[in-house]
Amino acid sequence: MSIVCTDLAKVYEGGKSGWPALRGLSFEIRRGEFVAVTGPSGCGKSTLLNILGLLDEPTGGVYSLNGRDAGAMSDSERSALRLGEIGFVFQAFHLLNRLSALDNVCLPLLYAGEYGAGMRHRASELLRKVGLHGKERKTPLELSGGERQRVAIARALANSPKIILADEPTGNLDSVSSGEIMEMLRQLNSEGITVVMVTHDLGLAGRAGRNIRIRDGRIEP
Ligand SMILES: Nc1ncnc2c1ncn2[C@@H]1O[C@H](COP(=O)(O)OP(=O)(O)OP(=O)(O)O)[C@@H](O)[C@H]1O
Numbered sequence: 001m002s003i004v005c006t007d008l009a010k011v012y013e014g015g016k017s018g019w020p021a022l023r024g025l026s027f028e029i030r031r032g033e034f035v036a037v038t039g040p041s042g043c044g045k046s047t048l049l050n051i052l053g054l055l056d057e058p059t060g061g062v063y064s065l066n067g068r069d070a071g072a073m074s075d076s077e078r079s080a081l082r083l084g085e086i087g088f089v090f091q092a093f094h095l096l097n098r099l100s101a102l103d104n105v106c107l108p109l110l111y112a113g114e115y116g117a118g119m120r121h122r123a124s125e126l127l128r129k130v131g132l133h134g135k136e137r138k139t140p141l142e143l144s145g146g147e148r149q150r151v152a153i154a155r156a157l158a159n160s161p162k163i164i165l166a167d168e169p170t171g172n173l174d175s176v177s178s179g180e181i182m183e184m185l186r187q188l189n190s191e192g193i194t195v196v197m198v199t200h201d202l203g204l205a206g207r208a209g210r211n212i213r214i215r216d217g218r219i220e221p
C-alpha cells in the first residue's frame with residue numbers, strides 16, 4: 001500500500017467559516033514503511049488517520065492510495081478497501097465486552113463470509129500470534145489493558161491487511177505494555193505490513209522507521 005497526500009486539507013463544519021483541522025499536508029508513505037505521526041493534542045493526527053483509513057474524506061487536496069485517487073472511489077470500493085486491506089487499532093481498543101477474545105477476532109471474519117470451525121481456527125491462530133494462547137475464552141474485562149490491545153491487533157489482522165493504522169495504540173497502557181505493543185507492530189511491519197501509528201510518546205516514535213510531525217494542521221519540517 002502506498003500513500004500519497006497532496007495539499008490535503010480538512011475543514012470541519014461549525015462556526016462562521018468552519019474549523020480547519022488540516023491545512024495542506026503533502027507527504028508520501030511507501031509500502032512497507034513504519035511511520036509514526038506525532039504532534040500536540042488537537043493538531044490533526046486523528047483527522048489525518050481517519051482520512052488515510054477511508055473513514056472520512058478530506059475537504060481539499062488529493063489522497064491517493066496505491067495510485068488510486070480516494071476521492072474518485074465509489075462507496076463500495078472504499079468499504080472493500082476498509083474491510084480487506086486496512087486494519088485499525090485504537091487507543092480505547094473498541095472490543096465488545098460481552099464477547100470472548102476469540103469471538104471478537106471472529107467478527108471481521110464473519111463479515112468476510114467465513115464461518116464454522118475454519119473461522120474459529122483462524123481466530124485462535126491469530127490470538128496465538130499475539131501471545132494470547134490459552135486466553136481465547138476470556139472476555140475483554142477479564143484481560144489486562146495490554147492483552148486487550150493484543151486482541152484488538154489480532155482482530156485487525158483477521159483480514160490480512162496490507163496496512164495497519166493505529167491511533168494512540170499505547171495511550172491507555174503502562175510503559176511495559178506499550179513497549180510490547182510497539183514490538184508487536186514492529187514485528188508485523190517486518191513481515192511486510194505498512195504501519196502508520198499516531199503517538200504522543202516520543203520514545204516509541206523514535207523506534208519507528210520515520211516520523212511525520214504535525215503542528216496546527218501542517219507538517220513540521
Ligand atoms: N468531528 C469534528 N467536528 C469538528 N471539529 C473536530 C472534529 N474532530 C476534530 N475536530 C477538531 O479538529 C482538530 C484536530 O482534531 P484531531 O482529533 O485530529 O486532533 P489530534 O491531533 O488527534 O488530537 P489528540 O492528540 O488530542 O487526539 C481539533 O481542533 C478538533 O477540535
Ligand SMILES: [Mg+2]
Nearest residue numbers: 045046047167
Ligand atoms: Mg487524536
